[in-house]
Amino acid sequence: MSLRSRTLYLLLALAIFLLDQASKALVARTLAVGELRRVIPGFFNLTHTRNPGAAFGLLSNSDSPWTVAFLILVSVAALALVWSLLWRGPARLAGVGLGLILGGALGNLFDRLQAGSVVDFLDFHVGGYHWPAFNLADSAIVVGAAALLAEVLRSRRRAPSEG
Numbered sequence: 001m002s003l004r005s006r007t008l009y010l011l012l013a014l015a016i017f018l019l020d021q022a023s024k025a026l027v028a029r030t031l032a033v034g035e036l037r038r039v040i041p042g043f044f045n046l047t048h049t050r051n052p053g054a055a056f057g058l059l060s061n062s063d064s065p066w067t068v069a070f071l072i073l074v075s076v077a078a079l080a081l082v083w084s085l086l087w088r089g090p091a092r093l094a095g096v097g098l099g100l101i102l103g104g105a106l107g108n109l110f111d112r113l114q115a116g117s118v119v120d121f122l123d124f125h126v127g128g129y130h131w132p133a134f135n136l137a138d139s140a141i142v143v144g145a146a147a148l149l150a151e152v153l154r155s156r157r158r159a160p161s162e163g
Contacts, residue, residue, distance in 0.1 A: 009086055009099035016103025020137040021110065024119040036123070045123040049133045052117040075109040093154070097147030104140035 031037065031048035038045050079102065086098040111118040120133035 005092075005095060006086065009095045010102075012096065012099035013103035013106065016100060016137070016140045017106045017110070020104065020107035020135060020140070023136050024107075024111065024121070027119055027121040031121070043125055045125075046121055047123045047133055049120045050115070050117040051120045051133070072109065072112055075105055075112065079105050079109065091151055091155070093147050094151040097144040097151065100140040100144030100147065102144075104137035104144065107135075107137035107140075 027046070027048050031046065033048050033050055036045050036047045082098050082102045082105065086095065086102065108118050118135065118137075120135050120138075122135060122139070123133045124131045
């Protein structure tokens with residue numbers, strides 16, 4: 001993979017990081033913690049929550065002081081892995097996926113290092129189900145993981161069958 005391709009994936013990661021941080025700052029300026037604004041009643045709200053846990057509220061009820069340290073350590077390890085995979089020269093779709101994951105992970109890690117928690121604000125309801133609030137970084141990580149999965153499935157279809 002060329003330096004140009006790597007640079008584009010890193011610029012994608014930087015754009016995700018900056019958009020994530022800007023959106024969280026806007027939410028923090030316009031909504032008090034716990035405040036809720038109905039955008040599409042019964043479907044989508046904006047809210048301001050502080051999540052000390054992982055994505056989508058995982059580990060958010062833990063009272064252990066080690067939770068934040070553990071999540072920071074996991075984030076740093078994941079970032080190192082993503083960086084090394086990105087530097088090896090993945091296929092285009094995988095590179096985009098890794099760039100999205102890198103930007104999202106950096107956004108949430110930055111929050112955790114700065115405040116010990118992450119700002120979540122996107123709040124969806126579907127039918128009677130309420131999805132835990134999340135943010136743009138979480139979205140980028142999920143879309144990036146989907147892109148990596150799509151690349152794996154695509155490469156398996158192209159590979160000659162064994163046997």
